[in-house]
Amino acid sequence: MSTPVRPHPETGPRGESREGPGTPGRRDGERPGRWRAAGAVLTGIALAVAAVGLHAFGADVSDHDAPLTWTGSVGENVTGSRFSARVKAVHAARSIANASPGGSGNSPDGQKRVTTKGIFVIVEVGATATREPQRLGAPVLLADSGRGYEATDRMEETSTIVYPFVQPGWWTEGVAVFEIPPRELAGSRIVLAPQGGLVVEPNGPEIEIDLGLDEEAAKRLIAAAKDVYTPAGRG
């Protein structure tokens, strides 16, 4: 019985090195090993930094189900997956004269006038569907401040873009009306998306169009605001 027994030839940090019979132990305190260790440490640090950075600045859980956004500017036809949209013009107004069929409004000409402490922003938008008829959900105005303003509910819905069906083959025109503080106008974008159902759809399409208003243009728009905006008849 002469089974040669070898002790551990080397015990690294993981203690896992074991050499076969006839293979002598490995020892080194030489340069290549050190460089390799330094490289491993640096790689580890880099990975840790990347992980922390990704956690802090990368997509978070709420982004996982966020809509897919197509972007564009005023006058451009922006094509999304399920619908396309465009912005023709932007106006401002200090009040809105809603048609009041019963004539029971607060003004003698049968209109119901709504006023605001801020300003009404009227965006002329158009939309067309790719394949299936759909309605748009309430448009949102995203301000530079990060706040979002949903289209006002003080405007007759039948006069706005959310009322008609958007169908394939032609553009459906309408307006989106927002009531916002005047200082939020500069740098704002309008966001359009199909009306949501009962089940919230993750990663649905949305189109974001920059209204192209810098500080100057926003000031001019507010200065030129009409006293009364009268919605066109529904079409």
Added chain:
Amino acid sequence: MGTPYRGTPGHEPERDWFSPEREPRPTRDGLPARGGPPVRDGAGLPVRAGVPARDGVSARDEVPARDGMPVREERPPGRDEAPSPGEASARSRGRHAGSRPRGRTALRAAGAAGAVVLALAASTWNGYSVYRDTHPPDRILTVAAGAEATLMRVSWKVAVRELDDLPGQKPAPGRTWLRIKVTRTSLDAEGVSRRGEPGVEIRHPDGRVWKALPEGDDLPDEVKDHRTGTPYSYDLVGMVPSGVAGQVEVHVRPSTARIVEDESVKDMFARSAKEEIPQDLVLRFTR
């Protein structure tokens, strides 16, 4: 420590980073496997029984191990085939720095890539199965032009009229109005019970869909007036681009609701539990 980690040796290919260190087992004849664990080499690590271990211990010096703990007696080093440390590392590098670690790196990379693919595929498949559950594919029954089709004891017929203008509507150049009349005839009492409003849409074979908006119907308000064999119709109106007005087809999805008169809620539940109504049947009326 003077012995930095230098990768796993090549002669244990099935071991990787994640595997726990294996405890050596005593061999069959009661001798320990080569390199019993607690006895370490000269790296200054703990040694059993206060006896420093050295390479090349012979069986004569060996005390049979219990629980994988061999005890060895000291031997002067350098008397056997054990090479010097420098020689050893040079030799092991020469042997292992070649293809094997590289192959293992490739295996790990492939494993990581495979895991990413699998994770994405799983979430995509999950999303798709949810979509398929909520949007089951329709079974479409094609009906020849002008013909009638019978489904759930009701006979269905569709007539389409193209109009350039519709009174009371703004003119729409390039678009054509479609007046659609969907006629239903109940074949018997069972057909009468299926009198829920059907879903109607205008479809082009290329997949585009237009809305058909209901304008009214002449179905009797009272069930007792609903006679079998008498046609009743729904009027709908839709608009399509003029170019496809002659090509579009009307799809009718008969309501699967079964409305039985004077039925108690208890009976209704008992019945609906037994019934198996296909929810996905659509009649496609070609033109």
